[in-house]
Amino acid sequence: MPDGATVFDDEMPGVAKLDPGLLGAVRQAATDAADDGVEFFVDSGWRSPEYQEQLLHEAALKYGSEEKAARWVATAETSAHVSGDAVDIGPDATAWLSERGAEYGLCQIYGNEPWHYELRPEAVDHGCPPMYADPTHDPRMQQ
Ligand SMILES: [Zn+2]
Numbered sequence: 001m002p003d004g005a006t007v008f009d010d011e012m013p014g015v016a017k018l019d020p021g022l023l024g025a026v027r028q029a030a031t032d033a034a035d036d037g038v039e040f041f042v043d044s045g046w047r048s049p050e051y052q053e054q055l056l057h058e059a060a061l062k063y064g065s066e067e068k069a070a071r072w073v074a075t076a077e078t079s080a081h082v083s084g085d086a087v088d089i090g091p092d093a094t095a096w097l098s099e100r101g102a103e104y105g106l107c108q109i110y111g112n113e114p115w116h117y118e119l120r121p122e123a124v125d126h127g128c129p130p131m132y133a134d135p136t137h138d139p140r141m142q143q
Pocket of ligand 1: 044081086087088113115116117
């Protein structure tokens with residue numbers, strides 16, 4: 001995603017290919033946050049499988065192995081970004097979202113990724129589920 005991309009940039013595949021429910025929730029939250037003077041930038045949304053593999057490869061070089069990189073980067077098969085079910089929000093909005101996100105069904109999933117949000121519709125009534133410390137604790141990543 002280019003710098004300064006927002007959740008309203010429909011012409012970008014990273015935004016347009018997000019799950020419609022997630023995109024709707026993020027747009028609603030972004031609209032309300034704007035009233036509080038908080039701007040929502042998208043660092044990463046939907047990713048192609050090829051791009052996800054590239055990220056994993058780069059992370060494996062950085063952290064020494066794919067196993068070590070798994071704390072930060074999922075495979076193309078397991079990534080919620082590839083399925084369009086996750087969005088990484090710019091640092092300006094993470095504090096606002098951690099406080100208000102659950103009202104929109106938007107939840108931080110991993111303790112080590114304060115920017116990574118997914119849709120959990122039940123959070124509107126019940127609050128967000130407990131976070132995993134990092135993605136290696138997420139059963140969805142055990143494939
Ligand atoms: Zn993410």
